[in-house]
Amino acid sequence: MKVLNYIASFVILSFILISYTTEKANYKPHKLLKNKELQESIKRGNQIYSDFCMSCHLPNGKGIKNTYPPLANSDYLKNNRKASIKGLKYGLKGEISVNGNIYNSYMSPMGLSDDEIADVMNYINHSWRNDYGKIVTEKEVHEIIK
Amino acid sequence: MAVILNKKHNFIFLKTNIMKQFKFLFIISFISLSACAQKNKSTVEAEAPTDINYTTEIVVPELDIPWGFVFLPDGALLITEKTGELIHFKNGKKTIIEGLPEVFLRGQGGLLDIELHPDYSKNGWLYITYASSDGEGEGGNTALIRAKLNDNKLTAIEHLYKASPNSKLPYHFGSRIEFDNDGFLYFSIGERGNRDENPQDVTRDCGKIYRLNADGSIPKDNPFVTTPNAKTAIFSYGHRNPQGMVKHPETGKIWVHEHGPRGGDEINIIQKGKNFGWPIISYGINYSGTTFTEKTALPGMEQPLFYWVPSIAPSGMTFITSNIYPNWKGNLLVGSLKFQYIERLVLNNNKVIKREKLLEGMGRVRNVRQGPDGYIYAALEGVGIVKIVPNK
Numbered sequence: 001m002k003v004l005n006y007i008a009s010f011v012i013l014s015f016i017l018i019s020y021t022t023e024k025a026n027y028k029p030h031k032l033l034k035n036k037e038l039q040e041s042i043k044r045g046n047q048i049y050s051d052f053c054m055s056c057h058l059p060n061g062k063g064i065k066n067t068y069p070p071l072a073n074s075d076y077l078k079n080n081r082k083a084s085i086k087g088l089k090y091g092l093k094g095e096i097s098v099n100g101n102i103y104n105s106y107m108s109p110m111g112l113s114d115d116e117i118a119d120v121m122n123y124i125n126h127s128w129r130n131d132y133g134k135i136v137t138e139k140e141v142h143e144i145i146k
Numbered sequence: 147m148a149v150i151l152n153k154k155h156n157f158i159f160l161k162t163n164i165m166k167q168f169k170f171l172f173i174i175s176f177i178s179l180s181a182c183a184q185k186n187k188s189t190v191e192a193e194a195p196t197d198i199n200y201t202t203e204i205v206v207p208e209l210d211i212p213w214g215f216v217f218l219p220d221g222a223l224l225i226t227e228k229t230g231e232l233i234h235f236k237n238g239k240k241t242i243i244e245g246l247p248e249v250f251l252r253g254q255g256g257l258l259d260i261e262l263h264p265d266y267s268k269n270g271w272l273y274i275t276y277a278s279s280d281g282e283g284e285g286g287n288t289a290l291i292r293a294k295l296n297d298n299k300l301t302a303i304e305h306l307y308k309a310s311p312n313s314k315l316p317y318h319f320g321s322r323i324e325f326d327n328d329g330f331l332y333f334s335i336g337e338r339g340n341r342d343e344n345p346q347d348v349t350r351d352c353g354k355i356y357r358l359n360a361d362g363s364i365p366k367d368n369p370f371v372t373t374p375n376a377k378t379a380i381f382s383y384g385h386r387n388p389q390g391m392v393k394h395p396e397t398g399k400i401w402v403h404e405h406g407p408r409g410g411d412e413i414n415i416i417q418k419g420k421n422f423g424w425p426i427i428s429y430g431i432n433y434s435g436t437t438f439t440e441k442t443a444l445p446g447m448e449q450p451l452f453y454w455v456p457s458i459a460p461s462g463m464t465f466i467t468s469n470i471y472p473n474w475k476g477n478l479l480v481g482s483l484k485f486q487y488i489e490r491l492v493l494n495n496n497k498v499i500k501r502e503k504l505l506e507g508m509g510r511v512r513n514v515r516q517g518p519d520g521y522i523y524a525a526l527e528g529v530g531i532v533k534i535v536p537n538k
Binding site for chain 2: 052055104105106108110
């Protein structure tokens with residue numbers, strides 16, 4: 001009986017631990033956010049992500065190798081802030097290299113407004129352990145032209 | 147002493163609590179495992195061809211999302227790009243046609259299908275569906291217009307239908323247009339992401355196949371003309387997101403396919419006033435893996451002619467009626483966005499008996515049609531329009 005208890009506690013503990021860490025990885029940036037504005041934007045961005053991005057880039061942001069590039073731990077996203085915003089605003093065409101793999105699928109413009117693009121960029125930049133740069137604002141998106 | 151007792155008591159309490167939790171977790175895992183289970187797979191699986199007896203030839207290069215295309219009597223093509231461009235293509239030259247109404251571009255919505263009136267060469271009517279923000283409320287919904295083409299411009303535009311209410315949701319606009327042998331016009335609108343309100347309610351738009359006269363008026367014998375508050379243009383309901391529609395070359399009946407969620411894409415032959423079941427019955431499950439209905443059949447709801455599990459994300463469809471392709475006559479072709487191939491479905495007495503993959507890996511297939519010359523043309527995203535040429 002005692003052994004069973006130990007096993008049970010172990011199973012439960014690992015279950016809680018695993019669900020906690022995966023939840024964490026899915027929905028929260030790895031750093032505590034102090035900036036309320038950014039937090040609010042990320043929250044709205046989460047909904048935009050589910051509606052417009054998730055079917056290709058998947059809930060875990062990992063995409064599909066050689067077809068839809070990853071957003072989680074993505075060197076492209078990290079190093080090409082302006083091009084990423086531009087891609088969301090006007091579509092993204094042509095070859096890009098992401099984490100050493102070549103992607104050449106067309107991403108069409110989704111018809112998002114500037115504030116929605118800012119929100120979803122903030123969500124993507126601060127999810128799945130990403131921590132890419134300062135807050136993207138509506139003004140910054142507005143100023144990026146074709 | 148009291149403290150020790152209390153501790154002991156706590157420990158016992160913890161133990162029983164853990165046992166309870168253990169049972170609870172076991173039950174939860176069991177439920178979630180069974181909820182993740184796929185429903186029945188398709189009755190026939192798609193195969194790779196044993197040998198490939200055709201080549202492809204790019205007819206119109208460099209298109210992004212070529213949703214619809216038609217062949218004009220002079221050999222030109224009219225192509226709708228989802229982002230809102232209507233392209234005229236002749237002798238290798240693309241011209242943008244002006245005068246389209248404003249297109250509401252959001253998610254899956256944009257400029258959608260195009261079709262010619264069966265007597266186009268006499269009357270010049272073109273029919274176009276697109277997402278529009280006309281009317282009240284934020285967002286948009288699917289609209290149908292007809293117009294004529296004059297000097298690279300759309301003229302004489304008539305607004306024939308606009309679904310309401312507008313919605314900012316980016317999902318399920320449809321749309322395809324087709325005419326039957328009696329001159330009725332059919333077009334589809336998806337349920338606009340409002341699964342639980344739209345498709346089963348004939349007083350609401352969306353999640354429906356519509357039937358109109360060619361001038362946009364409601365046919366007198368439409369099924370819901372006497373139903374109080376009904377949208378009288380509705381011909382059938384309980385659809386999710388139909389993006390393929392074609393007239394059967396022999397029976398003249400309208401065949402439609404629609405996207406399911408995860409699994410449960412369907413082919414249906416449309417029947418007047420019938421309920422095709424979404425979302426009360428379905429062979430699909432939620433994208434997350436949970437179920438929204440256990441039922442795949444109920445009285446009063448139509449069974450599909452065929453269902454796809456897993457989903458192929460079907461778009462565009464055509465029957466092969468020409469003799470150009472050996473052994474393919476009478477087959478149904480369906481584009482797959484998800485797996486990037488054209489599915490050739492061999493039918494026997496309205497049953498699918500074989501599925502074969504064509505043009506695999508060339509791009510997401512948005513549309514497929516047989517041209518007036520009998521050849522098969524496919525619109526591939528990011529590629530353009532290609533022609534399938536059989537080997538001699």
